[in-house]
Amino acid sequence: MENKTNPYDIAVIGGGAAGSMAAIRAGQLGKRAVLIERNESLGKKLMMTGKGRCNITNTAPLDTFIKKFSPQGEFFRSAFFAFSNDDLMEFFRSGGLELKAERQGRVFPVTDRAGSVVSVLEESLKKNKVDVLCGKRITGIERKDGRFVLIWEDARHIEANKVIVSTGGASYKATGSTGDGFIMAERLGHKVKALKPALVPLTVKEHWVKELQGLALENIRVSFQYGKKKLISDVGEVMFTHFGVSGPLVLDMSGDIVSALEKHKEILMAIDLKPGLRKEQLESKLVHKFAVKGNIQIKNLMQDILPKRMIGIFLSLLNVSPERRTNQITRKERSAIIDTLKAFPLTIRGSLPIEEAMVTGGGVSMKDINPRTMESKIVPGLYFAGEIIEGAAPSGGYNLQQAFSTGYLAGENAAKG
Numbered sequence: 001m002e003n004k005t006n007p008y009d010i011a012v013i014g015g016g017a018a019g020s021m022a023a024i025r026a027g028q029l030g031k032r033a034v035l036i037e038r039n040e041s042l043g044k045k046l047m048m049t050g051k052g053r054c055n056i057t058n059t060a061p062l063d064t065f066i067k068k069f070s071p072q073g074e075f076f077r078s079a080f081f082a083f084s085n086d087d088l089m090e091f092f093r094s095g096g097l098e099l100k101a102e103r104q105g106r107v108f109p110v111t112d113r114a115g116s117v118v119s120v121l122e123e124s125l126k127k128n129k130v131d132v133l134c135g136k137r138i139t140g141i142e143r144k145d146g147r148f149v150l151i152w153e154d155a156r157h158i159e160a161n162k163v164i165v166s167t168g169g170a171s172y173k174a175t176g177s178t179g180d181g182f183i184m185a186e187r188l189g190h191k192v193k194a195l196k197p198a199l200v201p202l203t204v205k206e207h208w209v210k211e212l213q214g215l216a217l218e219n220i221r222v223s224f225q226y227g228k229k230k231l232i233s234d235v236g237e238v239m240f241t242h243f244g245v246s247g248p249l250v251l252d253m254s255g256d257i258v259s260a261l262e263k264h265k266e267i268l269m270a271i272d273l274k275p276g277l278r279k280e281q282l283e284s285k286l287v288h289k290f291a292v293k294g295n296i297q298i299k300n301l302m303q304d305i306l307p308k309r310m311i312g313i314f315l316s317l318l319n320v321s322p323e324r325r326t327n328q329i330t331r332k333e334r335s336a337i338i339d340t341l342k343a344f345p346l347t348i349r350g351s352l353p354i355e356e357a358m359v360t361g362g363g364v365s366m367k368d369i370n371p372r373t374m375e376s377k378i379v380p381g382l383y384f385a386g387e388i389i390e391g392a393a394p395s396g397g398y399n400l401q402q403a404f405s406t407g408y409l410a411g412e413n414a415a416k417g
């Protein structure tokens with residue numbers, strides 16, 4: 001194979017979202033491109049995205065994309081501009097795949113199948129005459145006579161004038177994204193910022209959380225703080241697990257919490273179970289309920305207020321016996337009930353490991369990459385695209401758009417000159 005085609009104009013390492021788009025763009029511009037993927041097929045992680053439905057992008061304006069990658073969002077401005085969410089949607093539509101926008105602007109294929117997204121990419125690779133080599137794991141990149149030599153596991157090699165590294169992050173390793181690209185980047189002199197999990201469930205100190213496993217709370221407010229300092233707060237859905245908390249709201253806030261845990265051993269998570277009511281409103285509601293249903297046990301009265309599974313734990317945190325009659329509850333205890341409804345406490349101690357994070361925080365330092373071209377500032381002719389670059393966004397399609405946009409920009413610039 002290598003004698004027939006070597007050297008390629010452009011070799012792309014990693015056949016996920018970023019690498020596929022980079023190779024397609026290079027092919028569209030008439031370059032002889034090769035896409036090298038270690039798995040037997042392309043897009044193994046793409047197939048898992050959006051619970052198998054693939055939330056490819058979001059309908060939000062460009063500035064929202066930049067904010068979502070805050071504080072590093074500005075780095076991606078040129079990429080999001082060069083290949084926007086509209087451009088990406090047009091790409092899939094012109095490939096015959098209709099799309100639909102769901103809540104919060106999340107865009108999915110109408111088929112609800114990530115496989116249809118991968119099929120459009122495969123078709124486009126074929127149409128643009130990109131050679132696709134699957135089942136080939138690249139283990140090293142070397143420079144020789146102004147070219148790049150890519151070494152395979154079996155010691156054979158392939159040569160190219162330009163190389164795009166799009167090997168993804170280091171999470172969900174079974175998809176092939178084991179972090180090889182970070183090692184290659186480091187060996188070539190790039191700084192790799194410490195890898196950490198983002199979009200990851202959090203673990204808590206309280207053992208009783210196991211009893212709530214599987215319980216989802218919708219439309220609640222979650223605030224994180226250490227000492228008296230508030231970190232972040234937002235409204236959404238939380239799910240209890242046997243080790244702690246997950247669900248969309250927790251996953252989206254987890255990147256900030258993981259960073260805060262680098263400095264603080266424990267972070268307090270307070271759940272406002274009644275975000276629509278101020279304390280005084282809650283108080284008058286409870287006073288009324290207590291007056292009307294004075295003779296029933298508090299555990300039964302609480303069923304109007306809390307999910308049944310939470311009641312035992314809630315009352316035990318306050319040292320209130322569930323069997324007590326409502327009319328025996330003291331004013332102090334009522335006040336504690338209100339405080340706990342407004343700030344149900346959990347102690348965050350950590351997160352699941354990076355392997356179980358949906359996205360990798362950290363990665364090849366943006367300082368070493370030209371944001372207008374995605375070319376390395378250290379090794380001319382070498383480009384980066386996708387999750388290998390530091391920075392991560394919450395869920396909503398922003399991370400895949402980042403991969404497609406940086407892939408496009410890298411492919412376009414590698415094809416120039």
Ligand SMILES: Cc1cc2nc3c(=O)[nH]c(=O)nc-3n(C[C@H](O)[C@H](O)[C@H](O)COP(=O)(O)OP(=O)(O)OC[C@H]3O[C@@H](n4cnc5c(N)ncnc54)[C@H](O)[C@@H]3O)c2cc1C
Pocket residue numbers: 013014015016017018019036037038039042043044045046048049050051054055056057136137138139166167168169171172175176177178179180181357358359385386387388396397398399400401403
């Ligand atoms: C469960 C889950 C659900 C997700 N859902 C969404 C979602 O709905 N929307 C969204 O925006 N984001 C989602 N994400 C995040 C999204 O999947 C990533 O941001 C995106 O896949 C990154 O694309 P990439 O091309 O940079 O990397 P990847 O998709 O990880 O692709 C990298 C490719 O490189 C290959 N590779 C690695 N090393 C080598 C090597 N040495 N030689 C050859 N090939 C190599 C890998 O096998 C892999 O195929 C989800 C992530 C997970 C884990």
